[in-house]
Amino acid sequence: MITYVRKPIPDIGIDESAKRLTPEKIEKTINAVLKGTGARLKAYLETCVHCGLCSEACHYYLSHDKDPSYSPVAKVKMTLWEMVEKKGKVSADFIRQCSRIAYTECNRCRRCSLYCPHGIDIWYLMALVRRICLLLKVVPQYEMDTNYSHAATLNMMWLKQDDWIDTVQWQEEEVRMEYPTARIPFDKEGAEIMYTPIAPEPKFKPQLLAATAKIFHAAGVDWTMPSSDGWDNSDISMHVADFETMARVERKHFEAAVRLKVKRIVMCE
Amino acid sequence: MYDFIKDPSLYNFVRGPLAWIAFFMFIGGSIYKIRELILLAKKEKTVIPFLDLKFSLRSILHWVVPFGSVNWRKRWVMTTMTFLFHICLVFTPIFLLSHNVLWHESWGITWWTLSEGLADIMTIIVIITCMFFFLRRILAPEVRFVTFTSDYLILAIAFVPFLTGFLAYHQLLLPYKIMVILHMISGAAMLIAIPFTRLGHMFYFFFTRAYLGSETGFRRGTDW
Numbered sequence: 228m229i230t231y232v233r234k235p236i237p238d239i240g241i242d243e244s245a246k247r248l249t250p251e252k253i254e255k256t257i258n259a260v261l262k263g264t265g266a267r268l269k270a271y272l273e274t275c276v277h278c279g280l281c282s283e284a285c286h287y288y289l290s291h292d293k294d295p296s297y298s299p300v301a302k303v304k305m306t307l308w309e310m311v312e313k314k315g316k317v318s319a320d321f322i323r324q325c326s327r328i329a330y331t332e333c334n335r336c337r338r339c340s341l342y343c344p345h346g347i348d349i350w351y352l353m354a355l356v357r358r359i360c361l362l363l364k365v366v367p368q369y370e371m372d373t374n375y376s377h378a379a380t381l382n383m384m385w386l387k388q389d390d391w392i393d394t395v396q397w398q399e400e401e402v403r404m405e406y407p408t409a410r411i412p413f414d415k416e417g418a419e420i421m422y423t424p425i426a427p428e429p430k431f432k433p434q435l436l437a438a439t440a441k442i443f444h445a446a447g448v449d450w451t452m453p454s455s456d457g458w459d460n461s462d463i464s465m466h467v468a469d470f471e472t473m474a475r476v477e478r479k480h481f482e483a484a485v486r487l488k489v490k491r492i493v494m495c496e
Numbered sequence: 497m498y499d500f501i502k503d504p505s506l507y508n509f510v511r512g513p514l515a516w517i518a519f520f521m522f523i524g525g526s527i528y529k530i531r532e533l534i535l536l537a538k539k540e541k542t543v544i545p546f547l548d549l550k551f552s553l554r555s556i557l558h559w560v561v562p563f564g565s566v567n568w569r570k571r572w573v574m575t576t577m578t579f580l581f582h583i584c585l586v587f588t589p590i591f592l593l594s595h596n597v598l599w600h601e602s603w604g605i606t607w608w609t610l611s612e613g614l615a616d617i618m619t620i621i622v623i624i625t626c627m628f629f630f631l632r633r634i635l636a637p638e639v640r641f642v643t644f645t646s647d648y649l650i651l652a653i654a655f656v657p658f659l660t661g662f663l664a665y666h667q668l669l670l671p672y673k674i675m676v677i678l679h680m681i682s683g684a685a686m687l688i689a690i691p692f693t694r695l696g697h698m699f700y701f702f703f704t705r706a707y708l709g710s711e712t713g714f715r716r717g718t719d720w
Contacts, residue, residue: 266537267707274700277647279639280567280574288638295641304642341720342567344559344578345701346708 231296231305233327240368241326248319248363256362257315260355268355271347272311275300281349284342287332299339299349302328306356326365329356335466357468366467373463378472381479382459384426392454394429398437402444409444411436414487415451421489422450423460423480425496439495450493457483460494507673510680511598518684525691530699548710555709556702558719566720574632581625584618585654589683591615594665619662626655646694653689656682 261268282288282298291297296305306325310317337350360366366374376385392413399411412418422443428435443450452458457479464472484492537543558564568575589595593609600606610618629651633643660679663669670678689695712719 265540266533266543267540269536270533270700270704273694274697274704276650276694276697277639277642277644279636279642280571282638283567283570293638295638298638298641300642301638340708341712344565344567345697346555346559346705346719348708348711 231324236327238367240366240371241323244364244366245319245323245326248322248365250316250318253317253319253322253363254315257310257317257359260359260362261311261315264355267348267351271352272308274345275303275347276345278344280344281339281342281347284338285333286336286338297332299333302333303349303352307352310356310359322360322363322365325356326360326367329353329360330367330370330467354468357466358470361468370463370467374467374469374472377462377464377476378469381456381476382426383461383463384430384459386426386430386459388455391429391458394433395436395452395454398433398440401434402437402440406441406444409440411440412451413454415449417488418451419449419489420451420491420493421484421487422452422493423458423483423495425461426459428495435495451487451489453483453487455483457481460492507677510677510684514680514684518687522687522690525688526696526699529691529696533700533703543707546710546714547706548713551710551713552706553709554713555719556705558709559705577625577628580621581629584621584625585658588615588618588622588658616662616665619658619665622658623655623662626651626658650689650693650695653682653686653693653695657686 277300279295279298279300281300282293282295285297285299288294288297288299295301306328309321310325333353335350335353337348339349340346343349364371373383376383380386382391395411395413399409402409402411422439424436424439459476460480462473462476464470464476480492559568562579563569563572563575588610591608591610592615593612596606596609630648633639633647633651657679660675660682664672664675664679667675669675686695690698709719
């Protein structure tokens with residue numbers, strides 16, 4: 228018989244927070260999330276014929292020598308199906324396992340949905356599991372930290388506004404060593420495009436900003452970047468299913484574009 | 497026991513009220529389930545606004561064509577078996593000569609019928625493909641891992657009417673009368689089970705495909 232066997236990996240975010248869970252809290256949270264779902268969950272639960280055709284879509288499955296416990300449907304079976312069947316009466320250990328599966332054994336690439344003959348959105352089902360784990364605060368520490376960064380600073384790297392401005396101006400100087408007329412224009416109202424990087428660029432690889440500036444300079448693009456919040460296009464809150472923070476981050480991003488009256492947003496990556 | 501079977505009242509019950517109940521449950525249940533799903537979808541913010549007729553039909557067509565999608569082409573044995581199974585499962589009972597005779601006796605309606613030889617082959621195909629699915633459930637690790645008792649049950653629900661039908665037609669194993677009664681009971685069980693079990697993918701297939709197809713289309717992608 229195949230079972231779910233994994234080498235234990237300690238993670239404060241998962242292990243320590245799971246210790247604080249009570250059966251009542253787990254049950255209440257799961258049922259609250261499930262109650263908020265509708266036609267999609269119902270159709271997906273009642274349509275899946277457990278055929279396993281989604282397996283070969285998953286790179287986790289393929290890179291673990293086709294271990295069946297990594298197949299997309301198996302991940303749903305070990306998490307959501309069990310929650311639904313037991314009506315939320317599951318243990319804290321089970322939630323720990325769900326968190327590990329949903330956050331570290333599925334990166335929500337959605338290939339499996341394109342392999343499913345029924346078009347079941349397995350990504351959506353894993354998102355529900357992540358949502359439950361998030362509300363129970365059983366999330367890998369690094370991801371939760373990034374989420375808190377979004378909540379506090381609206382970018383994913385705990386960058387403050389002066390860090391951001393300083394880094395960009397430093398890179399502008401670097402570019403101008405090569406192209407004396409090149410600029411990285413902040414807050415230029417009415418520009419053609421607003422360019423937004425992801426926060427690891429100013430944090431770890433600021434030369435990428437200089438490279439972008441060179442490209443825009445050579446192409447003669449009329450561009451700008453916001454100097455205040457909304458300059459980061461990433462949204463890890465979406466990935467950890469903290470939809471409240473996700474919405475704040477997205478709103479700020481679009482509001483920056485509206486404030487600068489640009490025609491379009493161009494994002495890195 | 498044999499007297500009980502010989503007594504025409506059992507046959508009359510199966511042929512009359514049970515058939516009515518089965519058809520009523522099948523049609524009524526299906527309408528109820530589809531209506532329930534649509535009402536639920538209306539409450540969800542992200543479903544109806546995404547739906548797009550063109551993308552939905554494109555997605556459904558892409559997957560009902562054999563070997564149309566990437567995954568169908570990757571698994572050619574499974575694809576062949578699936579398509580043979582579903583085509584024979586749906587069309588054999590509808591166009592079977594003896595079923596048409598029953599409809600003619602009851603309501604005076606008939607339509608095209610399959611030749612008896614072809615219908616026999618199609619029934620054998622259903623029986624063989626069912627066995628294939630059963631073996632696949634046991635032998636393929638990724639399928640076995642997600643297999644529940646209910647999976648064997650719904651396979652059996654689809655399998656038994658065809659097996660008993662085949663045995664009754666060839667008058668094998670049990671006396672014809674017993675076999676045909678078993679055939680009718682299992683057929684009724686299948687009709688009743690469709691809306692209320694995962695056999696409901698018969699209808700839900702179109703809805704789940706339509707939604708994913710619309711979403712891929714909305715993002716200017718195509719189905720694989």
